[in-house]
Amino acid sequence: MAIKLSTEALPAIAAKARVPGYDRSALSAGILHFGIGNFHRAHQAAYLDDLFSTGRDHDFAIIGTGVTEHDTRIASVLAGQDLLTTLVEQEAHRSDARVTGSMIATIPPEDRAAILDKLADPAIRIVSMTVTEGGYFVNAATGAFDPAHPQIAADGANPADPKTVFGLIAAGLRRRRDAGIAPFTVMSCDNLPHNGAAARNAVVGVAALSDPGFAAWIRQNVAFPNGMVDRITPATGDRERTLLAADFGIEDAWPVFCEDFRQWVLEDNFPAGRPRLEEVGVQFVPDVTPFEMMKIRILNGGHAVIAYPAGLMDIHFVHEAMENPLVAAFLEKIEREEIVPVVPPVPDTDTSAYFALIQRRFANPKIGDTVRRLCLDGSNRQPKFIIPTIADRLDQGLPISGLALESALWCRYCFGTTESGATIAPNDPNWERMTETAAAAKDNPDAWLAMEDIYGAVGRNAVFREAFAGWLNALWRDGTRATLERYLAG
Template identity: 60%
Template sequence: MTIKLSQNALPQFSANVSVPSYKQSDLKAGIIHFGIGNFHRAHQAVYLDELFNAGTDHEWGLVGAGVLPSDEIMRQKLKDQDWLTTVVEQDSGHRKAYVTSSMIDYIQPGNAANTIARLADPEIRIVSLTITEGGYFIDPASGKFNPQHPAIAADAANIGSPKTVFGLILAGLIRRRSEGTPAFTVMSCDNIPGNGHVTSDAICGLAALIDPVLADWVKQNVAFPNGMVDRITPATTDRERNFLATEFGVEDNWPVFCEPFKQWVLEDHFPTGRPALEKVGVTFVEDVAPYELMKIRILNGGHAAIAYPASLMDIHFVHEAMEEPLIRNFLTKLEREEIIPVLPPVPDMPFDQYFDLIIRRFSNPKIGDTIQRLCQDGSNRQPKFILPTTADRLRAGDSITGLSLVSALWCRFCAGTTDSGKPTDYLDASAERLKIEALKAKGDPKAFLAMTDIFGDVGTAPVFVESFSRILRTLWDKGARETLELYLENKL
């Protein structure tokens, strides 16, 4: 027998499902979060739930917000179950299900007036974001905010009715400024180097298009702390819904499955206050950059590295890729020889120890993370997770064979078929262009590197061009499996 998730149903759940010890009705709104996806609900929402369960900081309840049509789908699913989420964390030796109640409302997406009004509420002191790496209007090659993007230009021309997340946030700040309300803190929870700086550039850049004085006010009054977030959280499918119903008796419209591990490192810059997240394991530091770079290069870079050979070899799950010796050994050689050596040290965190942890996490067979998820959005992820390491090694005159192989594997993947001829379906804003250029690159590898908005200066570096071209031809001639073998034998 299954029980449909709702506030009234919580007392009926069996002992193997933990439920909140606090009342949702006792929470007050203190945070508005844009991007109510699986990662947010397995990360920030869980930390807050743990804090509320400890009987403290109940004035920091979450209010969801969004700008995309898909956000309304999520809103309706969560509204139907009183904003509750069932989180299932598991690995080979651990399984736990619990219900979080840290969200208390969700603003209707597309309702700019209502969103701006909520942002102007003095009780809201933090606005946070999980909008993916591609949501910040960054030019991939330069890594800088693009003020000429049509959506940004449209918001600058009509800031009273904005369509982007940054337009909405800025409109809320404008309202607070006019009403004499202190500015809220804006906190990015996305995997972007210097995510606070990137967010600041976007909002200040938009403000500068409207009024330089407004941009100066934002710079002087709004805090943008940098942060590093981490928890592997796959997409939800009927597989997860059915498992939750069968194993725990809970009917949840959109449960979240994740690994037990989670991490959050934050710069402690919250002028109007913050929840006491250090009580539930969040690490506050003066400079998050070393932690962030370690995670983005080793973990996110590692995901980007194994995604495309696994897809070309028709492997479905991430843990299955790690069971394939060629892929596991490729990742280990790449990380230890090319990625880790160019990283600055991190306090109290030996890189070998951290990488061993990453290997264990990637190998977790219980969370069902898919290779297809890792292959998404490569045009945004490659410039953030892989190409900066390539650039560092080029400047130092170091070998880039493994990193060139990663980029060549991505190109081969973008051509549209696996080595066995199956289609490589993937989500990317540039998917059509990527496929066209990848097919051209079969005859002329430089065609793919000519996408300077992605490859920047790396794509014109002679050493990289030669290495990428040679390896791409090998991939087309011999396939991913034999190419990996050549790499591991130092024959590539």
């Protein structure tokens, strides 16, 4: 019978999985984190758990919070197991379980007064976040912060009662400034280019709506280091809970399964102090830009490449997509011919070898990552992961046939049915808009590229428009498999 996860049960669980090698009661909080979902618990929380096990920096434990109902649900579940998480790290031929204990408290998202009090606490030296790529209120076409977004406008009109992450951070910084307390560092752990700069633009932007002088103070006095984060971490469901109980004898209401690989590259800009994460594998660099561009374009761009053909062909798991000869060859051809060649050099890194590593990671059968997850939120992900590569290639006069086909596959997916005729459940925050536009594009491909907030100048480029229209027409005429075969045949 499986052992229910709890502090009391850790001695018994230690026979089945690695457990925290430190006294959790001796930890104190130094980090307030927004967004306590699977990726945070597989990445930042796991690195800190490793660090605490070395005996270092026990004053940098995590308090978790958020602003969504999802955060509320996770916090409630974690509270029932003493804020412990079972993390199952998987390679193709092995799986290892560990219990992490670096989170020591949570604050309910609805208790904004308590969040603001904690933001003003001098012990909190880092405020971190995983709020998804689409959570930064960025105009996809311009890359600029959007102060007119209704949620941001509401915080700007009510700065003392904010409801967004960035409004809360701004209000917390104001309290610290007014009390003479040094500002905390704001550390984004989200998967988007220049995530620190995006966080800074959002915090400064919301503050400027009510107090431009305070906004200038934030820009001058608060650190927002950029970082590159990487670990494939699928969603948790009954499959994962059942596997954990069967394979390791642990009952965890919200375990996290992930790959064994992980990477974190950070700019070393923490004026208020930081944990010594370099002791457990975090790489601190003066400029993270080359690393994040490599990861976002090769890995995340690669996910987009395999997602939509696999989704249209009713393939469920990512490793099954990699087992499909057409999908695997499609990924290989686009990466080798169109994506990797325009990724700028990365210090001490062979980008071709990095892509080969990505292929092995995608093919890992243990992860159970779903194609549907990769297809999620294309309206936010495509402008970050795919369209910049298209823009670079167009600027250099290079071919974009494969990337145009990727865009056409995304459009065809957003029509809302697979090749078999199965209905695709809504899979984008803007799903209604995407399906309506994809329907219009069936007869007029330019309708899709006219989404200025997504495609910008790329959508107006005659070369790209022609290539996109040709592939979209082929998909509707011949189907996904035949169109992929035509592309692969050259």
